[in-house]
Amino acid sequence: MNRLLNIELQKLWKNRASRVLIITYFVLICFISLIASIKFDLGPFKFNAADSGIFNFPYIWHFNTYFAAWFKIFLAVVIVSMIANEYSYGTLKQNLIDGMSKKEFILSKFSTVLLFAGISTLFVFIVTLILGYTFSSYNEISIVFSDMEYLIAYFIKLVAFFSFCLFLGILIKRSAFALGFLMLWFFAEQIIYGLMGKFVFEDFNTAKSIIRYFPLESMSNLIIEPISRLNFIKAVSTQIGVENIKDYSVQFPAVFIALIWTVIFVFMSYKILKKRDL
Numbered sequence: 001m002n003r004l005l006n007i008e009l010q011k012l013w014k015n016r017a018s019r020v021l022i023i024t025y026f027v028l029i030c031f032i033s034l035i036a037s038i039k040f041d042l043g044p045f046k047f048n049a050a051d052s053g054i055f056n057f058p059y060i061w062h063f064n065t066y067f068a069a070w071f072k073i074f075l076a077v078v079i080v081s082m083i084a085n086e087y088s089y090g091t092l093k094q095n096l097i098d099g100m101s102k103k104e105f106i107l108s109k110f111s112t113v114l115l116f117a118g119i120s121t122l123f124v125f126i127v128t129l130i131l132g133y134t135f136s137s138y139n140e141i142s143i144v145f146s147d148m149e150y151l152i153a154y155f156i157k158l159v160a161f162f163s164f165c166l167f168l169g170i171l172i173k174r175s176a177f178a179l180g181f182l183m184l185w186f187f188a189e190q191i192i193y194g195l196m197g198k199f200v201f202e203d204f205n206t207a208k209s210i211i212r213y214f215p216l217e218s219m220s221n222l223i224i225e226p227i228s229r230l231n232f233i234k235a236v237s238t239q240i241g242v243e244n245i246k247d248y249s250v251q252f253p254a255v256f257i258a259l260i261w262t263v264i265f266v267f268m269s270y271k272i273l274k275k276r277d278l
Contacts, residue, residue, distance in 0.1 A: 004100075004104060004107070004111065005111045005112065005115065007108070008082070008108050008109070008112045009112070009115075011082070011085075012078065012082060012112075015085070017081065018078045018082070021074045021075070022074070022078060024074055025071050025072075025074040025075055025120075026120075026123060028071045028074070029068050029071060029120075029123060029124060030127060032064055032067055032068065032127065032131070033127070033131055035054065053137075053230055054135075054230065055131050055134070055135035055136055056135075056136045056137055056138060057136045057138050057139070057143050057144045057146075058143055058144070058145075058146040058147035059147075059226070059229065059230075060128055060131060060132045060136065061128060061147045061148060061150040061151060062147060062150050062223070062226040062229065062248065064124055064127065064128045064131070065124060065128075065150045065153065065154040065223055066150075066223045066224075066225060066226050068120075068124045068154065069154060069158070072120075072157075072158055075116050075120070075158075076162065076165045076179070076182070077175070077179065079112070079113065079116070079162050079166055080165050080169045080175045080178045080179055080182075081169075081175045082109070082112070083109065083166065083169025083170055083173075083175075083178075084169055084173060084174055084175035085175075087173045087174075102273045103270060105273065106266065106269055106270045106273060109166055109269075110163070110166065113159060113162040113163055116158065116162060117155050117158035117159045117162060118155065120154075120155075120158055121151055121154055121155040121158070124151070124154060125151055129144075132144065149249070149250040150250060152255075153222040153250040153254075153255065154222075154223065156222060156255055156258050156259065156262075157222045157223065157258065159262055160215075160218075160219050160258040160259070160261055160262045161216075161219055163261070163262045163266055163269075164182070164216075164261070164265050165178070165182065166265065166269055167265040167266075167268055167269045168181055170269040170272050170273055171269075171272055185216065186216055189211065189214050189215075189216055189217055192211065192214070193208070193211040193217075196210060196211070212253075212257070213257060215261050218254060218257040218258050219258050221251070221257075222250065222254050222255065222258055223250070224246060224247075224248050228246060229246075229248050
């Protein structure tokens with residue numbers, strides 16, 4: 001398996017587009033630190049990001065994992081292109097002729113998915129520690145390393161999303177069409193949610209309880225938005241009479257649903273490849 005993984009990594013690094021996308025992804029995560037430089041003064045309202053609590057432990061684990069996940073589309077393009085290139089250049093067929101089984105092929109791709117997710121999680125961990133120790137008002141070990149479940153949720157979110165991209169790459173075989181389908185699926189889930197809430201159940205709570213089982217929504221639910229959790233946002237909400245009853249913790253049902261989808265995507269990728277005549 002290590003040999004297969006090494007081959008995959010060599011292919012990716014020798015591909016200029018993939019190399020640029022991978023580097024861009026990690027550079028953008030580093031840019032989260034630039035939020036600390038945001039300051040503005042609008043009369044009576046003054047805002048300094050570094051002093052707002054954004055980088056306080058343990059909140060920073062929630063904040064960084066949520067926003068770092070926005071950049072996963074860069075690695076998604078790499079994964080979809082990785083699969084599409086196997087078909088375009090005929091390397092998949094050649095590998096099978098040379099003795100690689102279809103199961104080994106899928107395992108090598110999924111190993112790459114796990115590696116990407118693992119390295120990304122480690123990178124976010126390091127960046128978060130640096131930012132936290134630089135700006136946080138709290139540096140006690142017990143506080144620093146609390147709320148670490150957000151890192152686990154981040155890892156699972158990436159694995160599930162990249163597995164979906166792997167499945168689309170195998171299913172469609174063309175990177176542009178696969179990425180286009182990914183975008184269409186995202187909008188389809190939102191439209192279905194709106195239709196269920198407005199016309200089917202006439203209740204958005206019921207619609208939300210159903211849509212959470214859909215692939216992209218289940219991944220989104222792993223890490224809830226952190227902005228409304230900030231103290232100054234809560235204070236503003238209280239002043240205008242808006243009650244915040246969100247549960248910001250990582251929920252086990254969301255983790256379980258995302259893992260189930262991961263298994264489905266990998267299994268279906270194998271079944272499609274197994275039945276396909278190359």
